[in-house]
Amino acid sequence: MAIAKKIKVQFLKLIRPMVKNYVPRRFIFIIDVCIAFIAAQAAFFLIHSATGTDHPIFTFTWPLFAIVTIQALYYIVVKSYFGLVRYSSFRDVITQLKVTSLSVVTILLINHIYYLTSSTKLILDAGVIIYGFITFSLLFFFRVLVKRTYQSINASKNSISAYILGTDRADIAMGEGLISEHSDSFNIIGFVNLDNRKMLTRIYNLPIYSISQLKASNTLANAIIVSDEKLQHIKNEDSSILNELLDLKLKIYKLPKIQDYNNNPSFSSLKEVKIEDLLQRSPIKLNNLKLSELYKDKVILVTGAAGSIGSEIVKQLIPFSPKKIILLDQAETPLHDISLCLDKEFSSLTYEKVIANVRSKKRLREIFETYQPQIVFHGAAYKHVPMMEANPIESLSVNFYGTRNLAELATEFKIERFVFVSTDKAVNPTNIMGASKRAAEIYIQSLAKLPQQKTTFITTRFGNVLGSNGSVIPHFKKQIEEGGPVTVTHPEITRYFMTIDEACQLVLEAGGMGNGGEIYVFDMGSPIKIINLAHHMIRLTGLVPNEDIAIEFTGLRPGEKLYEELLADKETTLPTHHEKIMIAQATHTYDSSQNTQLSELLQLIKQNNIKEALQKLKFLVPEYIPVNIDDFKIDKNHVQPHQIASFSNISPKNISDKL
Known part of the structure; x- marks a missing residue:
């Protein structure tokens, strides 16, 4: 066991630098062509075995050359090798199925044309179907293997267990991206359903929970991930959901708006939700x-x-x-x-x-x-x-x-x-x-x-102004990071914030x-109680006010009003x-x-x-x-x-x- 573990460690050290770089597309094309060659060889072997004739393994006959060439041409036409294999998704599966189907149909047509002219076929029609099945299976298996290997190599023991908030199409797409691309930082363990009428039980083979289920049992996750659009919706339309999420003692992460991706979508830009996000109002329209x-x-x-x-x-x-x-x-x-x-x-x-x-x-x-x-x-x-x-x-x-x-x-x-x-x-x-x-x-x-x-x-x-130098937000943040207490001058003190x-x-x-x-x-909107601000900031870190972090009142400072x-x-x-x-x-x-x-x-x-x-x-x-x-x-x-x-x-x- 110790030897096997050492071999695994050395293997990971060897290939870890390799997976951090992108493999040139021509190498993926060559691998896909080799897969077509292996599939064609297997198809010929199975057909000859079924008919009782001998067929030497790994011989390069002209019918086999024709089949592999047709497959390679469709690789080029459809550009099926252009995507990053490590991030393969359902769309890539459809692309490989499309390539294989076009190749099979083309080979069958050529097979029949050739039969009409020479009374013989490149390969039996059944062999063409077998070839298509084997080719698609190998292409699919290759991509799954690379994806899982990449995820295993980059998996971190410090990755954060997290839920995806919502089960809409956008939430499912976000979940797919996080599972495939950012598994080194986040381990997605389920979805949280905001609509009790939906009957789905699993997505990507991950369970779906309601907020009440999470509150009734000890949650397995440390965080919950929400899209910026959904965060704005629940903040403006249903603040009770936001309070329930904070009560779960989970850190909340948000995915930035699509327009903030700078034409390079990446789930690595996930950031913790801050108090500014909860207080930000509707966007300002400037002339x-x-x-x-x-x-x-x-x-x-x-x-x-x-x-x-x-x-x-x-x-x-x-x-x-x-x-x-x-x-x-x-x-x-x-x-x-x-x-x-x-x-x-x-x-x-x-x-x-x-x-x-x-x-x-x-x-x-x-x-x-x-x-x-x-x-x-x-x-x-x-x-x-x-x-x-x-x-x-x-x-x-x-x-x-x-x-x-x-x-x-x-x-x-x-x-x-x-x-x-x-x-x-x-x-x-x-x-x-x-x-x-x-x-x-x-x-x-x-x-x-x-x-x-x-x-x-x-x-x-x-x-x-929220977050300005010397303001209450960075002051509270520092106190929370130090384990408290958070100091508020007066339980009734209020301020306007922007x-x-x-x-x-x-x-x-x-x-x-x-x-x-x-x-x-x-x-400036409605004035805000500073004590409520302190409560929300503590809860955003996944802690409980006056349990994990104490709140103390120090008295109004010289020149300070209760309200502005x-x-x-x-x-x-x-x-x-x-x-x-x-x-x-x-x-x-x-x-x-x-x-x-x-x-x-x-x-x-x-x-x-x-x-x-x-x-x-x-x-x-x-x-x-x-x-x-x-x-x-x-x-x-x-x-x-x-x-x-x-x-x-x-x-x-x-x-x-x-x-």
Whole structure:
């Protein structure tokens, strides 16, 4: 036994490198011709044995040559040897049957024509039928043998046992592909039926289970595989199925959309379903013609280009063929990383990477003079609420002063459009980050109202972005990987969420709207409880919240609200041509008397005068109610509930608990 095992190991080592490469098609053709030769020899031997005549084995007579030649010609005509043998499927079986049938019919016709002219036959008609049967059997056996050998060699002890979700034609086709092509990573052990009316019991000799059967017994699999189309359907039409799947403690993998295959379909692109997949809403329809006219052949400056939002804006701009994109950021390593990504994925893109701090107006002026940008997307900002509470001047310096520098230069250099990326935290802010963003919004509005203003200033405002640097998603993911606990600040805390690509697409769309001074807010959908987000992320890993992974509440952080708003008090919205973008109509729009206050705030920031800068900020943004409310001598009895900061336990009435 030990010797046999060693021989097997050495054999696998010998042929493993061979099976990783494709065998040239001519070799498959030669093997198929040899199969035809062996089948013809066998047919002649059987016929002569039945008639009592001798027939030497492996003799090459001209009738045998004619039969093999006819078979070879049909191989070439039908191209039956072109497919990859290791991935043979039912379609290949039909192809081999077609080739063999055509050969048999042709040989029978030639047989009868030859008989009419010479009163003899190449081979008895029964021999032709026997030849066809043997040829097809050998061709089929050869392909099955190669396929099974390849699967055995590439089978991994670490392969994941998985179910296929669904029993529709598309699901069965997906199962066939996974069984044949990707058995080294996934061991398909069954199908899961979503329709109890279907009576099938087995597919590809694999059992079919219902979700209730899997819940009632200990499941044999570790994962379940679903197509992207089916995932979108059950997410939007029947979320109860999704919850049941999560309850099974299985990892969920999805097969990407067909259009994402890049003309090279492969089941190796299976990826784990992430929380972003469950929160992604219907695709956004952009006015590509209008955006192409706006951004095509333009020099575009993107600040904060190495960040999550900035880098995605850069990638979203590329399909519109800008003349050049200027990537501006103060973070050296992330800017280097994004440049490597662009070089690899968008080698034809013309871009410049620029290290600069938006607080340095002199440096920014050099950049404007050198590159002459025509459009600016301003995404550079400090965004972490608790950190900015501890460093208020830095928050004001970047978020307000930096924005002011860029906006003034945009006016001076007559930039066509200036798109400012703001945040929902600028609405009724309870923290310095949100208030500094609101002050920047006010300044942008002030410039937009200037007489003879040539630059169109646009402000976009949206909520949290899934997966952005420092956001809750990667934070939870790291905690789960470390075995927990997952920390949530408050059981009732809620947030609006968008995916990065969705937010940036809307930023680009909003950038082409308006006459200047508008604040565009995005349809963020329903707010989401952070505790529900934590539960779903834990369950997506196949674990159980508060059993496998603990969830702990740590209390609201400085400056943190229980919930965010997209519109301030008494604000309304006006629709735009895009269903997911609205214009905020505020009661506290820009007033020219604020110019002096804005200038004084700038001087206080330069002087690093924290106390007076915050007092001036409070005057500019009267809805700003900071955490340390006593410093501003405000009567708490006259403060609205939603304006109270981290000491508040009030949440809105219509908070959705659903993901």
